Amino acid sequence: MEKKLSTARGSISKFQLFFLIIQSQVGIGLLSLPSDMYQSVDGDGWISTLIAGAAVQLLLLIYWALYKRFPNHNFSEMTIKLFGNIAGKAYNIFFGICCMVIAGLSSTLYTEMINIWLLPQTPKWALLVLIVATCLFLALEDIKIISRFFVVSSFLFAILILMSLLNLKEDMHVTYLLPIAKSNFLDIVKGSHHTFLSMIGFEIVLFAFTYVKSDTRGLLKVISFANLFVTILYTYFVLICLLSFSPNALKQLQSPLLFMLKGLAFRLVERLDLIFLSLWIVPMTTSIIAYLYIAGKSLSNNPRFYRKSVIVSSAVIFIAGYYLSTLEQLDQVSQWIQNSYFVVIGGVPAFMLLLSFLLKKVTKRCPS
Incomplete structure (x- = not known):
């Protein structure tokens, strides 16, 4: 088979792509996921998590197949090629706005979590400014700098997992999971959407494929292993929370993972929950950086205007985050936003792949 080499702009x-994906996916949703899963499917939440990982893998296969049809093209360029110049650019702007709204929602959830657990006296708008400004500082750089930061910051996963392992010394009840698959299978499948929405961020590969020095088969392996890592990570944290808390506790706790660490104390270290959350701020911000990058690329493919697009996107994210923080029924609004975003990252790419076959549109990879 002919080896498809990367382009000159790779x-x-x-x-780096591996860590770019996992850092874009893992965020604040993990902290409340065990509670959400239990309320949906009781002790079978870990099964729903595995199903969500399979759904993400299916979408990644669609992205990969779409890139094989249009090598050397990012998602914004693909839409123009399939939908035409006007419709394609219009959709790219819409896609960028969707990313800004999702990032604004994530920023709101971050500020609320930090305000409740770490800085209760600090105004939420001030926390929002700090988060968006920090993310903007890095998102202004190119993808090479962003991916390097994601690689370096990924060592925090090892620390966070080690901290969670300390809880294994405490009493854990396997009976909380029994009987396995006691929930209706259809309910288990429906419950997987909580995990899926917590794992969004993988769509960054639509804009990162063209920069990777690899053939298409190598790209498939990388994105698959990245998704496997995230799926196992989420399943692990869901499991230890299901084993550590009684059913009544999981129904009442919004962030069971933090409460689990709150009960641990050692001679030299106390309040591991605060240490955990302080470290978790980094994975939370990396997902916003990823959305800033995607939004900037959606608004403009021209490198000269990328920085301006990111600055505009950060302003929209702040406005969206501030507005969402004033809503009383944020949970309902966030569910509507996330479900709508699923259509954008799932339905449209699948339709584009089908359309490329129907129109028999395909481009050849340019030589490096």
Whole structure:
């Protein structure tokens, strides 16, 4: 088979792509996920998490197949090629706005979590400014710098997992999971949407494929292993929370993972929950950085205007985040936003792949 080499503008390795994906996916949703899963399917939440991972893998396969049809093209360029110049650019702007709204929602959830657990006296708008400004600082750089930061910050996962393992010394009840698959299978499948929405961020590959120094088969392996890592990570945290808390506790706790660590104390270290949350701020912000990057690329493919697009996107994210923080029924609004975004990252790429076959549109990879 002919090896498909990367283009001249490829600038990141497969190793960097791996961490770019997992850092874009993992965020604040993990902290409340065990509680959400239990309320949906009781002790079978870990099964729903595995199903969500399979759904993400299916979408990644669609993205990969779409890239094989249009090598050397990012998602914004694909839409123009399939939908035409006007309709394609209009959709790209819509896609960018959707990313800004999702990032604004994430920023709101971050500020609320920090305000409740770490800085109760600090105004939420001030926290929002700090978060958006920090993310903007890095998002202004190119993808090579962003991916390097994601690689370096990924060592925090090892620390966070180690901290969670300390809880394994406490009493854990396997009976909380029994009987396995006691919920209706259809309910288990429906419950997987909580995990899926917590795992969004993988769509960054639509804009990162063209920068990776690899053939298409190598790209498929990387994105698959990245999704496997995130799926196992989410399943692990859901499991330890299901084993550590009684059913009544999980129904009442919004962030069971933090409460689990709150009960641990050692001679030299106390309040591991605060240490955990302080470290978790980094994975939370990396997902916003990823959305800033995607939004900037959606608004403009021209490198000269990318920085301006990111600055405009950050302003919209702040406005969206501030507005959402004033809503009383944020949970209902967030569910509507996330479900709508699923159509954008799932339905449209699948339709584009089908359309490319119907119109028999395909481009050849340019030589490096």
